[in-house]
Amino acid sequence: MTLPHTPVSPDAADRTFQVDLRGLVDLLSHHLYSSPRVYLRELLQNAVDALTARHGLEPGAAADAFGIRLYADGSVVRVEDDGVGLTEADVHTFLATIGRSSKRSDQIAEQRADFIGQFGIGLLSCFLVADEIHVLSRSARTPDAPAVEWRGRGDGSYSVRTLPSSARPRPGTTVTLTPRADAAEWTRPGQVHALARHFGSLLRHPVTFQDSANGTGAPVNPEPAPWTRTYPTPGARSRALAAYGEEVFGFTPLDTIELDLPAVGLKGIACVLSEAVPAGRRHGHRVHVKGMLLSEQAEEILPEWAFFVRCVIDAESLRPTASRESLYEDDTLAAVRDALAESLRAWIARIAASDPELLGRFLQVHHLAVKSLAVHDDEILRMLLPWLPFETTDGHATLDEFARAHRTVLVTSSVEEFRQVAAIASAAGLGVVNGGYTYDRQLVHRLPEIRPEVSVADLDPATLTAHLDPVDRETELAAAAYLALARDALAVFDCDVALRTFQPATAPALLLDSREARHERTRSQLAREQQGGLWGDILGHLRQEAPRAQLILNQLNPLVRTAVTINEPELARTSAEALYGQAAMLSRRPLRPAESSLINRSFLDLLAHALRKDS
Ligand SMILES: Nc1ncnc2c1ncn2[C@@H]1O[C@H](COP(=O)(O)OP(=O)(O)OP(=O)(O)O)[C@@H](O)[C@H]1O
Numbered sequence: 001m002t003l004p005h006t007p008v009s010p011d012a013a014d015r016t017f018q019v020d021l022r023g024l025v026d027l028l029s030h031h032l033y034s035s036p037r038v039y040l041r042e043l044l045q046n047a048v049d050a051l052t053a054r055h056g057l058e059p060g061a062a063a064d065a066f067g068i069r070l071y072a073d074g075s076v077v078r079v080e081d082d083g084v085g086l087t088e089a090d091v092h093t094f095l096a097t098i099g100r101s102s103k104r105s106d107q108i109a110e111q112r113a114d115f116i117g118q119f120g121i122g123l124l125s126c127f128l129v130a131d132e133i134h135v136l137s138r139s140a141r142t143p144d145a146p147a148v149e150w151r152g153r154g155d156g157s158y159s160v161r162t163l164p165s166s167a168r169p170r171p172g173t174t175v176t177l178t179p180r181a182d183a184a185e186w187t188r189p190g191q192v193h194a195l196a197r198h199f200g201s202l203l204r205h206p207v208t209f210q211d212s213a214n215g216t217g218a219p220v221n222p223e224p225a226p227w228t229r230t231y232p233t234p235g236a237r238s239r240a241l242a243a244y245g246e247e248v249f250g251f252t253p254l255d256t257i258e259l260d261l262p263a264v265g266l267k268g269i270a271c272v273l274s275e276a277v278p279a280g281r282r283h284g285h286r287v288h289v290k291g292m293l294l295s296e297q298a299e300e301i302l303p304e305w306a307f308f309v310r311c312v313i314d315a316e317s318l319r320p321t322a323s324r325e326s327l328y329e330d331d332t333l334a335a336v337r338d339a340l341a342e343s344l345r346a347w348i349a350r351i352a353a354s355d356p357e358l359l360g361r362f363l364q365v366h367h368l369a370v371k372s373l374a375v376h377d378d379e380i381l382r383m384l385l386p387w388l389p390f391e392t393t394d395g396h397a398t399l400d401e402f403a404r405a406h407r408t409v410l411v412t413s414s415v416e417e418f419r420q421v422a423a424i425a426s427a428a429g430l431g432v433v434n435g436g437y438t439y440d441r442q443l444v445h446r447l448p449e450i451r452p453e454v455s456v457a458d459l460d461p462a463t464l465t466a467h468l469d470p471v472d473r474e475t476e477l478a479a480a481a482y483l484a485l486a487r488d489a490l491a492v493f494d495c496d497v498a499l500r501t502f503q504p505a506t507a508p509a510l511l512l513d514s515r516e517a518r519h520e521r522t523r524s525q526l527a528r529e530q531q532g533g534l535w536g537d538i539l540g541h542l543r544q545e546a547p548r549a550q551l552i553l554n555q556l557n558p559l560v561r562t563a564v565t566i567n568e569p570e571l572a573r574t575s576a577e578a579l580y581g582q583a584a585m586l587s588r589r590p591l592r593p594a595e596s597s598l599i600n601r602s603f604l605d606l607l608a609h610a611l612r613k614d615s
């Protein structure tokens with residue numbers, strides 16, 4: 001097959017893309033940056049990068065030899081730096097070419113990591129608040145080059161001219177914006193000062209702010225980052241770090257964990273939240289790069305399980321994305337995440353080993369979230385399972401405490417079961433944990449992985465009933481009439497009645513019942529009611545041998561001893577119903593309507609009986 005011949009147009013010459021700057025600025029403002037306020041961050045960042053380059057040129061200069069001065073009086077915003085400056089050629093190459101950055105050229109590839117910027121678009125953010133950017137610069141690299149002035153406009157046009165050296169006697173750059181009226185919110189003096197402090201409080205170069213009323217210039221970053229300062233005592237250090245965490249996040253941290261990863265020049269703190277949060281809720285962390293605040297909402301620096309902290313970090317080598325508001329998901333970030341996770345694990349291990357009081361407070365706040373985490377994270381499980389609190393027959397106890405008292409730990413599968421058996425099991429010396437709450441049963445079963453000397457088993461009815469001793473034959477016979485009446489009274493609940501002795505003697509009765517058994521009974525009852533119909537047939541087919549509930553009366557209990565001797569059949573029935581009702585309520589399970597009315601009726605009957613007797 002031959003392709004049709006497509007004639008080549010004689011004027012198919014290469015052309016250059018045209019860029020509509022207005023469209024580009026619109027794109028940046030609506031899709032890249034979160035708010036127009038970032039213009040100040042971009043100006044500060046350019047000034048910082050220029051100072052970094054200047055220090056590179058003059059390595060002997062003192063750290064505070066070069067600085068940044070901000071000025072705002074309501075009609076202009078100015079950012080002036082003592083940085084490396086620009087020549088006229090630089091201005092054409094870097095300022096006037098969108099996407100071109102001096103921080104990305106091949107010659108200084110190895111230095112790229114020194115700078116915050118790299119994309120060559122940051123300056124465009126100034127168009128979010130002004131129609132024109134005015135730059136006046138003098139190069140430190142070429143000191144005898146004249147000063148150069150550049151005016152860039154939002155419509156894409158720009159002009160450049162050189163000026164005598166006297167127009168800017170010293171190297172550095174001054175960027176001046178004349179804000180549009182609609183951007184006043186972001187450019188009034190108070191706001192510029194606040195934004196400078198917000199973005200620049202941890203910058204390592206001196207930054208000052210001046211407004212028309214303030215002639216001297218107030219420091220924006222008067223103090224170095226709190227973790228770089230020296231303190232008289234370790235206590236003073238941790239108090240200062242906690243105070244900083246509180247200032248930044250607005251809560252008093254339960255503890256403050258210092259973060260220090262020299263390999264990536266990262267320092268900072270993790271503040272342990274003082275209130276519970278749902279597991280898996282990730283928090284925004286504050287990330288500074290070379291002192292500049294880039295993001296307050298960076299989630300990616302910590303793994304998901306670290307929901308209990310909020311961090312402030314300052315790193316040298318993390319790479320921000322073009323919006324500057326998140327970080328590149330690269331190998332460095334992955335390594336930082338792993339290393340920070342390790343620091344948090346080390347903190348947990350340290351407090352688990354040496355600060356039980358703090359560990360207790362931590363788990364008191366975060367135990368639910370830690371439990372959900374431990375189910376999936378073996379390491380957290382290994383570190384924290386013994387210290388997690390559970391409801392047990394010894395009260396609220398950590399698994400460690402509980403396992404020391406009970407080599408065999410029994411777990412119930414529901415809260416209701418636990419309520420039913422707790423008192424009796426505990427009197428019988430059995431150690432039972434309430435496994436009815438989410439994750440609890442699953443977690444308790446994993447205890448032998450950490451404490452191999454402990455065995456864990458589900459509590460089965462046989463274990464418990466083994467501790468319910470039969471009564472002697474004589475007592476059984478004497479109680480037979482009462483038991484028969486009681487069985488008859490409780491037949492509607494498919495409940496058998498038996499007499500046993502068990503501790504504690506204060507417990508009159510124990511209702512052995514389970515949700516499954518109740519389900520099965522409800523199904524049987526429905527089948528009976530619907531007999532004959534299709535529904536009844538289906539239910540009838542499904543019907544198994546309905547497991548019966550059992551009301552075990554305690555012969556050791558004085559009330560039961562008296563009850564079994566009652567001669568009046570009505571009173572005997574009522575007392576059996578009342579004992580059933582009390583045992584059902586003790587389990588704290590929801591009562592069925594028939595049970596509620598039984599409890600009401602038996603209470604009123606007993607009351608009437610008592611009143612009759614007294615009158
Ligand atoms: N204050 C300054 N001093 C010296 N050079 C500057 C200054 N501001 C901007 N420049 C020059 O202009 C270039 C473009 O700046 P711009 O802010 O647009 O991008 P960038 O900082 O290189 O990268 P990014 O888009 O990541 O911020 C810079 O690479 C730098 O060469």
